[in-house]
Amino acid sequence: MLDDLRDLYQEVIFDHNRNPRNFRAMDDADRQIDGFNPLCGDRLTLFIKFLDGKISDASFQGQGCAISTASASLMTDIVKGLTEDEAQHLFSLFHKMATGEHVEMDELGKLAVLAGVCEYPARVKCATLPWHTLDALLQGSEEPVTTE
């Protein structure tokens, strides 16, 4: 009955929701920041560690829906080893994909499983919250980020 929802809720998303990667606090993080979606009450804390100009570790904690949890889980995996500029570039690609702009899916790798979200305007912010939070952290902000 819910088969037509599979473009949004792919099995990979359920998997990341059930077993989110990098779901832990990081005591020795170089930077951490809170992200908050006031519309739904979702919140997460993002932790990042840098080494030699690259993101050496990333993790998160918090509570959110399957889409935002999977998005944070995939994001913290994929940004490890990237420079700040590369991570910013990926953020802009991801944002384009989530809002329905044309992007080369190859560049997005595993993140492409979230492409379906652009068909669900009410859910776009679920997917982009972790990325907005990362963007603010990379820009040096310490204030909590909101999606509004």
Place this chain on the structure above:
Amino acid sequence: MNQKVEKVVGYDVERIRQDFPVLDQQVHGKQLVYLDNAATSQKPTAVIDSLVEYYQNDNANIHRGVHTLSERATLSYENARKTVQQFLNASSEKEIVFARGATEAINLVANAFTEKLSAGDEVLITAMEHHSNIVPWQMLCEKTGAELKVAPINEQGELILEEFEKLISKNTKFAAISHMSNALGTINPIKQMIELLHQHNVPVLVDGAQAIPHISVDVQALDCEFYVFSGHKLYAPTGIGALYGKMEQLEQMAPYQGGGDMISAVTFDKTVYNKVPYKFEAGTPNIAGTIGLGAAIDYVNNIGIDAIAAHEDSLLSYATEQAKRINKLRVIGTAKNKGAILSFVLEGIHPHDIGTMMDHQGIAVRAGHHCAMPVMDFFGVPATARASFAMYNTHQEVDALMAGIENLIEMFG
């Protein structure tokens, strides 16, 4: 459907549904099941027609022209005021002030009490208030130095009356209490609460936004100083609501906004304000919406608010009973005295996912904090899913809700 369901004898829900054209549609290829009535209700043809009729035949500004259309518009507008007066059993129609909704009505009162409060005073609310009955009082406290006191609730989502009583003192200068919680469905014992407050001469505002479509209200019997509600939860258009205020209160309150219609004479030296209620209705009001509100109340009266309440109670009991069969489901808000709201969470599934997955089955439920973040904090959840019932919902729709929940649990695995 479960055989044990007790339907209300003589309540013809199928005939009522025909009066609501929006219900007859498919969403994502499925028959729409609209269960987000606590957010806003659908509108019957009688209300939609009243708007069309006003704009097609009578459109003119009120309280101004001597021409025929203006007189007709004024008459319809003022008739709606009488309809609201009778619906609330206020002693005079002058005690009915039209506002954009419950939120504006609360702000109007809070604004007027800025002059009356000072440091050391206290404003009392409850822990189950909607943001609209929290924030205006916080703003009032900020401006005056008064302190906001919050009466706690228990695990069932009921007000703890003894704690409420303990918080009332000689310092309490105002109280604002919800008649029915929009997030939990709890119906408060407001008559008793008002009596306790009056023992200390505390004026009280009752937020009736959620109660008004479910509970027969008699402001004289309640003896509250103020009662506010929004039309859109009562089958009327958005952007219109009403404030009931005791005349002795309204007369001594400062106007909310300045402008046309709220004055009797203006010079550059001084303005003389109009009488109550016009003093509080600056500018051209929502004339069409007000007429629509009158039409909505007529429609409700025709069916009878008690018959509607009985039908909704039957839906709620049925839904509550059926929900027990779903192991992963936990109902948030289990007060003994409760209106037609089933707020719930599912183990391991976020309410936002529930909302999307229900929508795909044609079922509209609310997912979120319901503008009651403190209530969510109390229950330790970020949000809930909420099914809320209205006069046109059916027992089959409750079945569809439960089947929809079981489907999505299966999909989540």
